[in-house]
Amino acid sequence: MNGLNKSVYIETFGCQMNKSDSEHMLGLLEDIGYLQTSEIAGADLMILNTCAIREGAEDKVYSYLGYWRKLKESKPGSMIAVGGCVAQDTGQQLVKRAPYVDVVFGTHNLHRLPDLVLEARKTGKPLVEVFQELPDDLPEVPVIRQSDISAWVSIIYGCDYNCTYCIVPYVRGREKSRAPASILKEIDELAQAGYKEVTLLGQNVTAYGHDLKPEIHLGDLLRMIGEGSSLNRVRFITGHPRDLRAEIIDAVADVESACEYFHVPIQAGDDRTLRRMARGYNVDFYRRLVDKIRTRIPEAAITSDLIVGFPGETENEFMNTVSLVEEICFDSCNTAAYSPRPHTPAANWEQQVPEPEKYERLRFLNQVV
Incomplete structure (x- = not known):
């Protein structure tokens, strides 16, 4: 050595x-x-x-x-x-x-x-x-885990979305999925070592598998894990609402070890703000997605992420977010004041919300959440 x-x-x-x-x-x-x-x-x-x-x-x-x-x-x-x-x-x-x-x-x-x-x-x-992209063949590397019970398992890297506030695509690159065989082997080794819970990770974990040949999806992977391992619990974070397809929700409902938990970041509860964020959906789409989850799995826990003080966000648009939070009744939310990041369009926009106003909105929202 x-x-x-x-x-x-x-x-x-x-x-x-x-x-x-x-x-x-x-x-x-x-x-x-x-x-x-x-x-x-x-x-x-x-x-x-x-x-x-x-x-x-x-x-x-x-x-x-x-x-x-x-x-x-x-x-x-x-x-x-x-x-x-x-x-x-x-x-x-x-x-x-x-x-x-x-x-x-x-x-x-x-x-x-x-x-x-x-x-x-x-x-x-x-x-x-510093490499600008991940290698074509993702290397499998050793790991020393910090828990004997619960383990992280990365299944996809990067993000193909270009949200106007987010630096992640710039620093993490485009989406690249691990081969299911490598993931299943890692999870099998964890189960044999006595681990009880695995969390599947990705910047956009719900996009898993779209770039593989043959193409599969996260629901397929959850079913493979359920059939092939003795784990007690499997969960996944974090994804994008547009990629949370019905087949993934069905797999969570059907696979005994899959936790009935969905982290579905909405970021804002106002349609104009969502368009300017380039999120690719509107509030009605998100409502229908939540309805799908709760219809299929009535006891499912649903959590989210919310940004307040996005450039140009008006008081009325902020209150639309507050109203949606009250309507959806999330189990919990991660909240944050908008933070301008390099390499993102929104950082250079006019109508930046003053810092005191952003943090007043954040304080108000946290009381509701």
Whole structure:
């Protein structure tokens, strides 16, 4: 082992996909002798797995790195690596601003992390490698899971939608599904190891399989899992309302281990706002989708995501969102004030809602939710 008796500490920001990626980083690095530590002080390798979904993400990264620089200086030979969505977005600029960082890697070349660490350690020079797209053949990489009961399993990467507020397609790329055989093998190994629950992950998990040959869908995969594993519970997050087809709802109803839970982000309860967000559906479509779920599975839990203060959103349009929340009676909602992100059209639009107004709307909505 090239990194015998060395330790690695990972700090993870953001979504479940990032948490899953961090588990794979641990698996990859163990192969070259880096073992996980929960204490950053004294770690031989410190990795920041970043998230770019909110404004201020870069500032948060550099704030952490400033502190980590002191830790690195206190232990000669230690290294700092930065991965995730901010690294994918900024690339070489990150090293220019923080030249003490040793490795910068993106979301599409996670499998290259061991080679990058070894190369940077050998040369003593900063190394930046960011792929613009995922490899044609998705590599299967080792994993060290942080739970003995519940596991993340990524089934699709990227997003083909171009919502006007969202940076995800830019930093995660276009949709690419894993082969069902690889997913089923991973889940079978988890069941044999005693895991009770699996969460299927994707930036748009409900789009799973449309790019495969032969084409399948998430409902097909749920049925395969139900027939072939002894897991107690299987759930999936997060998807897009347009891709939550009836066959997926039917599979959740029919497969005993499938949790009767649907996270269906609507983002706004006003048709004009949804058009300007480029969500590809209107409020009536969403209502009918919820009706389909509740007709087929009356006890299903339904949760959602909501953004307030989108550029140009009027008070009346915001109140339409509030009214829809009251009408649907979600089991829970993730709420957020609109956050302008680079590479997104809405960030450059006029009529940006003032910050105080955005957060007043958020406070009001949270009282309703």
